[in-house]
Amino acid sequence: MPxxxxxxxxxxxxxxxxVAIVWLSLAVSLSAVLVAALFGxxxxxxxxxTRFPGREGLIVVLNALMGLPPVVVGLAVFLALxxxxxxxxxxxxxxxxxxxxxxxxxxTPIIAAxxxxxxxxxxxxxxxxxxxxxxxxxxxxxxxxxxARFSLVTALLAGFGRAAAEVGAIIIVGGNIDGFTRTMxxxxxxxxxxxxxxxxxxxxxxxIAIIIAVNALVWTVRRAGERLAG
Amino acid sequence: MxxxxxxxxxxxxxxxxxxxxxxxxxxxxxxxxxxxxxxxxGPNGSGKTTLLRAAMGLVKPSAGRITWGERENVPPxxxxxxxQRPIMLRxxxxxxxRYVLGSSGIAGAERKARIGEVLxxxxxxxIADRPARRxxxxxxxxxxxxxxxxxxxxxxxxxxxxxxxDPAATKVIEDVVCTVSEGGIKVVMSTHDIAxxxxxxxxxIMLHRGRVVxxxxxxxxxxxxxxxxAKKFLAGELLI
Amino acid sequence: xxxxxSLIAIAASLVFGVCAYAQEKxxxxxxxxxxxxxxxxxxxxxxxxxxxxxxxxxxxxxxGQALDTGRRGDADVVFVHAKPAEEKFLAEGFGVxxxxxxxxxxxxxxxKSDPVGINGGKDIVAGLKxxxxxxxxxxxxxxxxxxxxAELNLWKLAGIDIEKDKGxxxxxxxxxxxxxLNTASASNAxxxxxxxxxxxxKNRGDLAISVEGDKRLFNQYGVMLVNPEKHPQVKxxxxxxxxxxxxxxxxxxxxxxxxxxxxxxxxxNAIDPSA
Numbered sequence: 001m002p003x004x005x006x007x008x009x010x011x012x013x014x015x016x017x018x019v020a021i022v023w024l025s026l027a028v029s030l031s032a033v034l035v036a037a038l039f040g041x042x043x044x045x046x047x048x049x050t051r052f053p054g055r056e057g058l059i060v061v062l063n064a065l066m067g068l069p070p071v072v073v074g075l076a077v078f079l080a081l082x083x084x085x086x087x088x089x090x091x092x093x094x095x096x097x098x099x100x101x102x103x104x105x106x107x108t109p110i111i112a113a114x115x116x117x118x119x120x121x122x123x124x125x126x127x128x129x130x131x132x133x134x135x136x137x138x139x140x141x142x143x144x145x146x147x148a149r150f151s152l153v154t155a156l157l158a159g160f161g162r163a164a165a166e167v168g169a170i171i172i173v174g175g176n177i178d179g180f181t182r183t184m185x186x187x188x189x190x191x192x193x194x195x196x197x198x199x200x201x202x203x204x205x206x207x208i209a210i211i212i213a214v215n216a217l218v219w220t221v222r223r224a225g226e227r228l229a230g
Numbered sequence: 231m232x233x234x235x236x237x238x239x240x241x242x243x244x245x246x247x248x249x250x251x252x253x254x255x256x257x258x259x260x261x262x263x264x265x266x267x268x269x270x271x272g273p274n275g276s277g278k279t280t281l282l283r284a285a286m287g288l289v290k291p292s293a294g295r296i297t298w299g300e301r302e303n304v305p306p307x308x309x310x311x312x313x314q315r316p317i318m319l320r321x322x323x324x325x326x327x328r329y330v331l332g333s334s335g336i337a338g339a340e341r342k343a344r345i346g347e348v349l350x351x352x353x354x355x356x357i358a359d360r361p362a363r364r365x366x367x368x369x370x371x372x373x374x375x376x377x378x379x380x381x382x383x384x385x386x387x388x389x390x391x392x393x394x395x396d397p398a399a400t401k402v403i404e405d406v407v408c409t410v411s412e413g414g415i416k417v418v419m420s421t422h423d424i425a426x427x428x429x430x431x432x433x434x435i436m437l438h439r440g441r442v443v444x445x446x447x448x449x450x451x452x453x454x455x456x457x458x459x460a461k462k463f464l465a466g467e468l469l470i
Numbered sequence: 471x472x473x474x475x476s477l478i479a480i481a482a483s484l485v486f487g488v489c490a491y492a493q494e495k496x497x498x499x500x501x502x503x504x505x506x507x508x509x510x511x512x513x514x515x516x517x518x519x520x521x522x523x524x525x526x527x528x529x530x531x532x533x534g535q536a537l538d539t540g541r542r543g544d545a546d547v548v549f550v551h552a553k554p555a556e557e558k559f560l561a562e563g564f565g566v567x568x569x570x571x572x573x574x575x576x577x578x579x580x581x582k583s584d585p586v587g588i589n590g591g592k593d594i595v596a597g598l599k600x601x602x603x604x605x606x607x608x609x610x611x612x613x614x615x616x617x618x619x620a621e622l623n624l625w626k627l628a629g630i631d632i633e634k635d636k637g638x639x640x641x642x643x644x645x646x647x648x649x650x651l652n653t654a655s656a657s658n659a660x661x662x663x664x665x666x667x668x669x670x671x672k673n674r675g676d677l678a679i680s681v682e683g684d685k686r687l688f689n690q691y692g693v694m695l696v697n698p699e700k701h702p703q704v705k706x707x708x709x710x711x712x713x714x715x716x717x718x719x720x721x722x723x724x725x726x727x728x729x730x731x732x733x734x735x736x737x738x739n740a741i742d743p744s745a
Contacts, residue, residue, distance in 0.1 A: 082542050082543075082544050083542055083543035083544050083701060083703065084542040084543055084544075085542075088543070089703075091703070093544050094498055094527065094529055094544070175498075175527075175529035175530075176529075176530065177527045177528060177529060178506075178511065178512065178528065180527050181527075190648075192648070192649075192652070193503070193507065193645075193646055193647075193648030193649045193652065194507050194648045194670065194671065194672065195648060195651060195652055195655070195671040195672040195673030195674070196672045196673070197672070197673055
């Protein structure tokens with residue numbers, strides 16, 4: 001980022017470097033939420049609907065994992081993806097994919113835990129009716145997930161918020177490479193350390209604005225959906 | 231007229247249902263056969279709801295067994311129940327019907343027709359697209375009935391379906407019950423309203439404190455009750 | 471820069487696909503935060519790419535961390551500034567050959583108010599002694615970086631065993647040059663910095679150069695290809711191309727041409743065999 005331009009100038013003129021960074025941030029965080037949802041939604045629903053020994057303990061652990069420190073996750077993924085690590089042959093260290101993996105690891109417990117809570121609450125409401133309607137297990141899960149979709153969207157949003165805001169994991173596994181793995185949060189960290197505080201603040205405001213915009217978009221979609229389906 | 235189906239007769243063989251230390255149903259022995267509606271009466275807490283849910287297959291007996299067509303553990307494919315407070319799925323009224331038809335093998339135009347048919351039966355065709363959870367209590371009860379009927383059940387259970395409804399909605403429900411009963415569906419219904427029981431019942435089961443107190447054809451129950459509890463109940467003097 | 475194509479690649483090989491980038495013409499260079507923060511790479515890497523078409527991805531860490539990245543095989547080239555550490559790296563067999571590339575110097579940064587009376591001086595040892603004697607606040611990078619190792623060496627030259635003699639005035643923060651400068655600026659403390667990062671640094675507060683020009687503040691940069699015999703997937707041709715370019719007249723000129731506010735930051739010296 002040309003450091004003699006003011007932060008506001010960059011934002012208003014749509015500086016291509018800034019646009020690229022914003023684009024990457026969104027791509028990484030949204031991909032991470034997608035992957036986390038793919039694993040977290042069914043897993044959370046499964047725990048909600050099945051009984052097995054140690055279930056309570058698993059739920060406690062799952063809830064605790066919502067607070068996984070990002071930097072610890074970053075370190076773990078880094079060690080796994082390093083050439084000297086078990087998954088080194090994938091060659092993913094210092095790439096956007098590594099950042100997606102790290103954030104997906106962070107976000108999956110959030111989505112799974114919130115899904116479990118939502119589905120369990122809805123199941124206690126629907127249980128008798130669905131049993132009386134002779135609905136089989138797979139269809140039950142699909143029904144619960146669909147009928148709980150608005151609450152689940154909130155869970156996804158919580159996951160997205162976590163991913164978009166964190167820097168500790170992605171700076172370790174991504175390497176903050178200029179033009180390649182530099183996102184909004186890592187750019188803010190960098191510009192801060194270079195002492196360009198006005199630019200860092202400007203980037204910070206753009207990041208917050210984007211997060212608010214995503215939330216507003218989901219809110220609108222949710223309201224429209226609720227009006228249609230009740 | 232429908233031929234006798236696999237789920238009937240429903241036989242209770244010395245069935246006891248307890249939850250913890252509390253006995254809700256106490257050594258029930260009865261048989262539900264096809265024919266005119268069976269109405270279950272009794273004061274509050276007598277176990278009517280549990281009896282219906284057990285006959286539906288939702289409650290496992292603590293002792294004794296229940297058989298459907300002489301078999302145990304029959305899944306509720308040909309049975310349906312309308313709960314006292316039915317739960318609406320988060321969809322439109324027609325969406326709720328479409329949902330239960332999902333595993334029925336009916337699709338396309340035929341399905342659409344069936345949805346319309348069953349909504350019209352309960353008088354809800356004009357609000358087919360409204361979100362089900364936004365319907366009034368009476369409308370939800372009628373939708374629950376339509377939903378149960380859409381599954382083409384052989385046995386239809388209704389748990390105090392008109393308890394919280396106004397007279398107009400009550401009439402709609404009772405008319406539908408009569409219609410489907412005449413069409414061959416076995417109706418098993420509970421009520422605390424003696425007048426309603428008189429209107430609808432072919433035969434009566436009276437419960438008191440979890441036990442079957444008296445059974446029999448409706449006319450003989452109402453005109454010549456045999457047990458003391460039945461007499462008191464009909465006189466409005468049996469409370470709990 | 472990131473483009474549509476790259477984003478589609480991200481979407482397609484979301485998590486577990488074989489990394490598309492492994493096949494691209496690119497290398498990973500582990501270098502130091504001071505080199506990155508000075509802006510040098512922004513200037514020279516586009517010139518290298520224009521000539522060879524090779525994308526250089528710089529992961530900026532402390533020297534110690536950068537060498538460890540090379541040891542793990544996570545980089546193709548290491549470009550740092552701590553000759554003893556680099557030679558150890560070579561001796562362990564992780565590098566192929568060390569080439570000197572350029573030098574700059576360190577400067578002692580401190581408050582303009584000159585609390586220990588050394589501003590304008592040319593003797594770094596005297597400066598450090600004064601700081602310790604007056605217990606003036608001093609920020610150390612503490613991160614095994616080239617700058618940190620140089621700082622430790624200077625304390626030794628001043629006859630001070632800093633591990634034993636440090637007090638609450640000596641703050642070791644374990645972070646990069648920019649963070650150290652920020653901390654020094656916020657607490658009006660002394661800090662040893664490389665000139666390049668200082669020139670590019672914006673949040674100076676009340677700080678200025680206290681001591682400079684001492685020959686002992688000389689800071690040499692070296693580049694090494696990571697040994698493909700230890701890590702077979704190292705991109706040795708592309709990595710060697712980068713090394714060769716850095717020490718070529720073209721690369722050396724590019725380095726010399728990099729200026730901030732008209733002032734040259736790095737002095738190319740690949741032809742100096744003793745560097």
